Amino acid sequence: MNFKIFFLSILFTFCFFTNIFAQTANPQQYKYVFTVAKDGSGDFKYIQDAIDAMRVYPLMPILLYIKNGVYNEKIELPNTNTDVHFIGQSADSTIITFNDYSGRGKNTTFTSYTAKISGNRFIAENITFANSAGPVGQAVALHVDADQAVFKNCRFLGNQDTIFTGGEMSRQLFTDCYIEGTTDFIFGPATAVFNNCTIRCKANSFITAASTTKGKKFGYVFMNCKIIADTSVNKLLLGRPWRANAKTVFMNCALPKAIVPKGWHNWDNPQNEKTVFYAEYNNTGEGNSPSTRSAWTHQLTDKESKDYTLENILGINDKNFNIETSWYKFETKLFEWPGKGK
Numbered sequence: 001m002n003f004k005i006f007f008l009s010i011l012f013t014f015c016f017f018t019n020i021f022a023q024t025a026n027p028q029q030y031k032y033v034f035t036v037a038k039d040g041s042g043d044f045k046y047i048q049d050a051i052d053a054m055r056v057y058p059l060m061p062i063l064l065y066i067k068n069g070v071y072n073e074k075i076e077l078p079n080t081n082t083d084v085h086f087i088g089q090s091a092d093s094t095i096i097t098f099n100d101y102s103g104r105g106k107n108t109t110f111t112s113y114t115a116k117i118s119g120n121r122f123i124a125e126n127i128t129f130a131n132s133a134g135p136v137g138q139a140v141a142l143h144v145d146a147d148q149a150v151f152k153n154c155r156f157l158g159n160q161d162t163i164f165t166g167g168e169m170s171r172q173l174f175t176d177c178y179i180e181g182t183t184d185f186i187f188g189p190a191t192a193v194f195n196n197c198t199i200r201c202k203a204n205s206f207i208t209a210a211s212t213t214k215g216k217k218f219g220y221v222f223m224n225c226k227i228i229a230d231t232s233v234n235k236l237l238l239g240r241p242w243r244a245n246a247k248t249v250f251m252n253c254a255l256p257k258a259i260v261p262k263g264w265h266n267w268d269n270p271q272n273e274k275t276v277f278y279a280e281y282n283n284t285g286e287g288n289s290p291s292t293r294s295a296w297t298h299q300l301t302d303k304e305s306k307d308y309t310l311e312n313i314l315g316i317n318d319k320n321f322n323i324e325t326s327w328y329k330f331e332t333k334l335f336e337w338p339g340k341g342k
Contacts, residue, residue, distance in 0.1 A: 184209035208239035219247030259287030
């Protein structure tokens, strides 16, 4: 063998295995805390720049602290960026906003997002996600198709299609959040729980448009939420099926007077009535009217309601997977500004 070729092969082998070892055995060589601030006091001024600097498939969770400010940018956390935790300084003043919408250039509903989150095991706290395009049609503030994604004390501002819960097999939790919109402003195929959220309806239309994957036991579940409607709203429906097999349940929620007596809509397709599962349980408010709901919808019994726990909805019940099932019991972190270079 030519000596030069032999030497290069040995060198390549050494570098390859050295790199493998370094990638897996030396987590301390990577940065795991990032900061973003418009005033320059952080590592970056733009959120996307911080995301781009993160190690993909990190060896331990990554924290991104975001100082108060209006971040006018379109961001994407790819599926290779797992285990990332965004911590905003305050929900009202840490704002990520953009103004794309379907029909602007080549944009569709699914590219109109302000933020797209695809990395699994994502957590966001104290952040506003906004689409500022106005009432121009589909304009997504948050497109999340990550599995095991949690949004705590966040705000979602938009009009039509504010939140797209993507990922046919994804599970997501929104807790203590504020969500506003006009038409179908919570939509998609993921299994998602909205717990203790305030949901503001700004137009006569539909709150949800689930497209639950066939065969899944749970789709959207709203627990302990407060649904509010603007004074101009007087014809509001809880949901309509974007696809057959949609599942949506409202339980222990306060419903406004604007909810129409029938409560739900079949999207002008009677066949949907045979496949969807729309249900309510123990709701309150002037809009709660079990006796007038559409005959093809359901009122859960006390026994049936006991199935609707976070463990049952969001946990993994398949014994073939030895995976932590309590991800939804995440640890809330306080905003503690580390500044640059930490």
